[in-house]
Every structure is written in structure tokens, then in C-alpha cells.
Amino acid sequence: MSDHKNLIEIEHLTKSFDDVIAVNDISFSVKQGEIFGFLGPNGAGKTTTINMLTGLSRPDAGRIVVEGLDYSGNPKVAQHLIGTVPDESNLYPELTGFDNLCFCASLYGIRRNERRKRAEELLRAFGLQDAAGRKFSGYSKGMKRKLTIAAGIIHRPPILFLDEPTTGIDVSSARQIRRLISDLNTEGTTIFLTTHYIEEAERLCERIAFIVSGRIIRINTVENLMRQTQGEHVVQFAFQAAADKACEHIVSTFPDLRCQAVPEGIRVESSRPVRVGPLVRFLEDDGIEVMEARKILPTLEDVFVQITGIEPGAMKKEKEKIKMGNNG
Amino acid sequence: MNTWIAFWNILAKDMRSYYLKPPNISWGLLFPLLWIAMFFVRSGLGMDKLPDLLPGLMALSILFGTTSVLSVTVTFEKKSRSFERLLLAPIPLEILMLAKTSGAILFGTINAFVPLFAAMFLIDLSGVSWGFLIPATVLIAISSTFLGLFISVSVKEVFEAQTFSNFFRFPMIFLCGLFFPIAALPMYLRPLSYALPLTYGTDILRGSMTGSNVMPLGSNFLILAVFCVMLFYISLRNINRRWIT
Numbered sequence: 206m207s208d209h210k211n212l213i214e215i216e217h218l219t220k221s222f223d224d225v226i227a228v229n230d231i232s233f234s235v236k237q238g239e240i241f242g243f244l245g246p247n248g249a250g251k252t253t254t255i256n257m258l259t260g261l262s263r264p265d266a267g268r269i270v271v272e273g274l275d276y277s278g279n280p281k282v283a284q285h286l287i288g289t290v291p292d293e294s295n296l297y298p299e300l301t302g303f304d305n306l307c308f309c310a311s312l313y314g315i316r317r318n319e320r321r322k323r324a325e326e327l328l329r330a331f332g333l334q335d336a337a338g339r340k341f342s343g344y345s346k347g348m349k350r351k352l353t354i355a356a357g358i359i360h361r362p363p364i365l366f367l368d369e370p371t372t373g374i375d376v377s378s379a380r381q382i383r384r385l386i387s388d389l390n391t392e393g394t395t396i397f398l399t400t401h402y403i404e405e406a407e408r409l410c411e412r413i414a415f416i417v418s419g420r421i422i423r424i425n426t427v428e429n430l431m432r433q434t435q436g437e438h439v440v441q442f443a444f445q446a447a448a449d450k451a452c453e454h455i456v457s458t459f460p461d462l463r464c465q466a467v468p469e470g471i472r473v474e475s476s477r478p479v480r481v482g483p484l485v486r487f488l489e490d491d492g493i494e495v496m497e498a499r500k501i502l503p504t505l506e507d508v509f510v511q512i513t514g515i516e517p518g519a520m521k522k523e524k525e526k527i528k529m530g531n532n533g
Numbered sequence: 534m535n536t537w538i539a540f541w542n543i544l545a546k547d548m549r550s551y552y553l554k555p556p557n558i559s560w561g562l563l564f565p566l567l568w569i570a571m572f573f574v575r576s577g578l579g580m581d582k583l584p585d586l587l588p589g590l591m592a593l594s595i596l597f598g599t600t601s602v603l604s605v606t607v608t609f610e611k612k613s614r615s616f617e618r619l620l621l622a623p624i625p626l627e628i629l630m631l632a633k634t635s636g637a638i639l640f641g642t643i644n645a646f647v648p649l650f651a652a653m654f655l656i657d658l659s660g661v662s663w664g665f666l667i668p669a670t671v672l673i674a675i676s677s678t679f680l681g682l683f684i685s686v687s688v689k690e691v692f693e694a695q696t697f698s699n700f701f702r703f704p705m706i707f708l709c710g711l712f713f714p715i716a717a718l719p720m721y722l723r724p725l726s727y728a729l730p731l732t733y734g735t736d737i738l739r740g741s742m743t744g745s746n747v748m749p750l751g752s753n754f755l756i757l758a759v760f761c762v763m764l765f766y767i768s769l770r771n772i773n774r775r776w777i778t
Binding site: 261296 | 535550618621623625778
């Protein structure tokens with residue numbers, strides 16, 4: 206991937222809304238053929254960045270170059286090169302799935318026969334052929350998401366922007382969508398993905414940028430980001446007792462350990478290997494019956510927490526709440 | 534890229550989704566016919582007065598037909614974010630908004646011909662200057678549609694679009710010389726009359742039907758055209774400033 210040319214180049218991009226700086230002087234590039242992840246909590250500036258890259262928002266400062274075309278002043282010159290899937294499915298509720306795709310194709314100047322052929326091809330590829338004649342308003346959330354992705358690639362763009370593609374949909378649909386994203390990338394589409402699901406980014410992306418409060422705080426390959434946690438040793442203890450109290454006792458007795466309450470019990474971290482025996486005995490002396498102790502391999506989530514100090518669980522819940530609010 | 538493919542498909546989709554829906558067709562037909570019936574019942578005037586009433590009826594049919602549908606549909610699409618689909622397409626904003634408003638212009642023009650068509654069976658229209666009447670009807674439809682566009686770009690909610698439309702429509706009905714000659718209005722209201730596009734449109738219609746226009750027809754056409762261009766560009770500027778933030 207490293208020898209591929211840069212397809213998107215962003216230089217010193219800045220955007221404010223009234224007194225709030227939504228995106229603060231960010232610079233990065235996206236290589237041809239990669240899946241680039243843009244990760245951050247709600248309100249970090251992910252959607253604002255996508256809006257500027259797709260032409261829905263005008264930057265206050267900075268430069269955007271897509272396939273060599275500088276479109277900071279006029280995004281229309283490069284909009285034929287990009288496909289966009291917004292964070293909410295925004296197709297026309299009164300049109301059928303097939304008509305929605307044909308209409309979206311017409312917006313890119315595709316002729317009638319070609320757009321019908323392409324719409325049928327995408328409906329088949331996304332497993333929506335049986336719902337082709339149904340109105341979009343009658344689709345399930347997962348089906349809406351899939352059709353919105355299909356509409357985003359109807360004109361075969363070399364670059365696809367996906368804003369939170371799996372938020373608020375069921376597990377099986379999310380899985381199918383991840384597979385579709387992966388297939389699209391294999392076929393040559395460069396993908397810019399924003400998500401707050403860290404495991405999704407870890408599974409799909411080659412490079413990831415962490416954005417917090419409008420600033421990119423880390424950008425690297427998943428492999429290099431994971432290297433940061435090498436030397437970290439994590440053991441999780443499962444039990445049914447007050448985890449916060451247990452953590453307090455452990456930290457005061459074993460000062461070289463870090464402890465965190467998790468739903469199953471506690472999670473103990475150290476820069477040296479964690480000796481399980483003394484800890485189990487200590488907990489049992491404290492009246493806690495330990496059900497299980499297992500070594501946890503560090504994940505991108507741990508890297509994210511280490512770098513940003515933000516708990517991904519809270520981030521996920523907050524986003525789901527917003528989504529539910531919007532839908533409700 | 535063939536921009537015209539996008540243009541025709543936006544127009545065709547809007548016609549299918551909004552303007553050719555049974556409630557809108559019935560509104561387009563019933564509204565002007567009810568206005569005719571109301572005038573005759575209330576005024577007690579005879580058929581010979583119909584040519585005096587027709588310009589007003591046509592103008593009102595256009596004004597209500599265009600502003601009500603366009604301002605609501607654009608606000609609805611903006612609110613449901615499907616309008617973003619159009620903004621993301623590589624179509625110049627001017628062409629995009631012309632495509633979006635063409636449906637309303639057609640709808641308004643057709644609405645205007647409903648009372649005229651009904652009148653054909655009641656009175657002799659051989660004295661009508663069609664060369665003035667048809668372009669005037671289209672120009673009134675364009676200016677009213679662009680007024681609807683201006684309204685939809687100025688509001689956020691669908692209900693606001695309706696309320697804001699009435700803010701323009703009702704004063705316009707009473708101040709544009711439809712019911713009362715502008716000369717009969719109090720002095721302080723007259724400048725307001727001349728600031729309304731419908732004043733010039735109805736004057737051309739009146740001139741082309743009865744020859745009783747107050748201002749020269751050429752000036753009326755010119756001023757109406759200036760209104761169209763002005764409203765369109767103010768709307769485009771507002772879209773650029775408010776929707777592409």
C-alpha cells in the first residue's frame with residue numbers, strides 16, 4: 206500500500222461554527238486503494254470533515270485535493286469522483302428501491318439503459334432484488350443502509366466516503382455491510398470510513414486517524430498503532446462482587462498494577478507480567494470468589510483509550526442514544 | 534457529464550412525486566374554479582365582467598399553486614436530508630435549482646389556464662392578446678416560484694414554510710391591484726404595491742385582456758423579469774450561505 210499514490214490530500218483544514226472550532230488545522234492524506242479510518246468520539250469533527258471533503262460544507266481555511274484536483278473553492282469539479290454515504294439513510298421515501306437507484310444514477314448523467322442495468326446489478330449484489338419494487342419508506346434500517354451504500358457507488362466512484370455505516374442497525378446487517386465494504390475495497394474503491402466502533406475500524410482499515418476535539422492526535426497503520434501496546438500485560442478477573450472496592454484494595458496493596466472495573470469484574474494492567482496466583486488469593490482473602498482469570502490481548506480499543514483517555518463504551522452508548530433520539 | 538439528464542430526471546421525479554399527486558391536481562383545478570364561483574356569488578356581477586376578473590383569478594391561481602407546493606417540498610427534502618443527494622451531485626447549483634423549480638413553474642402555468650379554459654365556454658376571448666398573455670403567465674409563474682424558493686431557503690420547518698408563504702401572499706392579493714386599483718390605495722401603501730412582482734404581472738394580464746393596463750407593457754415585462762432574476766440569485770446566495778455552510 207505504501208507505494209500507492211495519494212488520492213486525497215488535506216492540508217491545514219479548519220472549520221468553525223460561531224465560536225466553536227469543529228475542525229482545527231488538520232492535515233493528512235489517503236492513499237489509493239486503502240480503507241482509511243477516521244475515529245473519534247461524538248462531536249470530534251468527523252462528520253464536519255466528511256462534509257467538507259464531499260462539498261456539503263465550505264472550509265474556513267485549508268486545501269482539499271482529490272485525484273490532483275484542488276476543489277477547496279469549488280467542490281463541483283471533483284464530485285463525480287466521490288460517492289457519499291451519510292450517517293443517516295437519506296434516499297427518497299416515496300420512491301422504490303429501484304427508482305431511488307435510477308434517480309441517483311441520473312444525477313451523475315448516466316443514461317437510461319445504463320442506469321437501469323447498474324441499478325439491477327447493485328440490487329442483486331446487495332441482496333435487495335426482492336425489495337426492488339418496494340418503497341424506501343417500507344425498508345428495514347439495515348436494508349435502508351444497504352440501499353444508501355448502493356446509491357453512493359451507483360456511478361462507480363473511485364473514492365467512497367462512509368459516515369458511520371453500521372450505527373443503529375442489527376448485528377447481521379452490520380456484518381453484511383462490513384463484508385460489502387471489504388469487497389468494494391478489493392474491487393479497487395478507496396474508502397474513507399468514519400466510525401466510533403473501534404473493533405470495526407480495526408477489522409477493516411489499513412490506516413487510522415484518531416480525531417478528538419477537532420484535532421488529529423494520532424495517525425498510523427493499525428499495525429503500528431498496536432505496537433504501542435506491546436509490553437502491556439492485561440488480566441481480567443471475573444467475579445460477582447463490588448468491582449470498584451476490589452480495585453481500590455488491589456491498587457493500594459500492589460502499587461505497580463493498574464485496575465479498572467469492567468462488567469464481568471476487574472481488569473488489571475501492568476507493564477510487567479501479571480502474576481495471577483497472588484492476586485486470586487488476595488481477592489479470595491477479601492471474600493471474593495473468583496470465577497475466572499484470563500489474559501487479555503491488547504486491542505485497538507486499548508490504544509485508543511491510552512491515547513485519548515476516552516472510554517469507547519461511553520462513546521458508543523452516546524452515539525446510539527443520539528441515533529435512537531433521531532429515529533424516535 | 535450530461536447535466537441535462539440530471540435536469541430532466543429531477544423535474545420528472547418532482548412532477549411524479551409532488552405535482553401529479555391527486556391532492557395537488559384537485560387543488561390545481563378546484564382552487565381557481567372556486568375563486569370564479571366565489572366572485573360571482575359575492576359580487577353579483579354578470580358575465581360581461583368576467584374579463585375584468587380573469588387576470589386576478591389567473592394571478593391568484595399561479596401564486597397559490599407555485600408557492601404552496603414548492604416551499605413545502607424543498608423544506609421537506611431539506612429536513613429529511615434527501616436534498617443533500619442533489620447537493621452532492623456534480624451539477625452546478627444554478628442548474629440544480631432551475632430543475633427543482635421547473636415543476637412548480639409548469640404547475641403554476643397550467644393552473645393559470647384553468648380559469649381561462651373555463652371562461653372560454655362563457656365569454657368571447659377573441660380580443661385577448663395572446664402574445665402578451667402567455668409570456669406574462671409564464672413570467673408570473675417564474676417569479677412566484679422563485680418567491681416560493683426564497684421562502685423555502687429562509688425557513689427550517691415545513692410549517693414555517695406555509696406561514697411564511699402567507700406573510701407574502703395575503704398582502705400581495707390586496708396590494709397588487711387585483712381587487713382595488715393601486716390609485717385607490719392610501720398614499721403610504723402605494724410604494725409597497727410597486728415592490729410586489731404580482732403588481733406588474735396582473736397589469737400585463739389586464740392589458741392583454743381588456744387593454745386597461747396602468748403601466749406600459751414593456752416596462753411591466755422588464756420589471757417582472759428583474760424580479761425573477763433577483764429572487765433566483767438571492768435564493769442561490771442563501772443556499773450557498775445557509776445550506777453549504
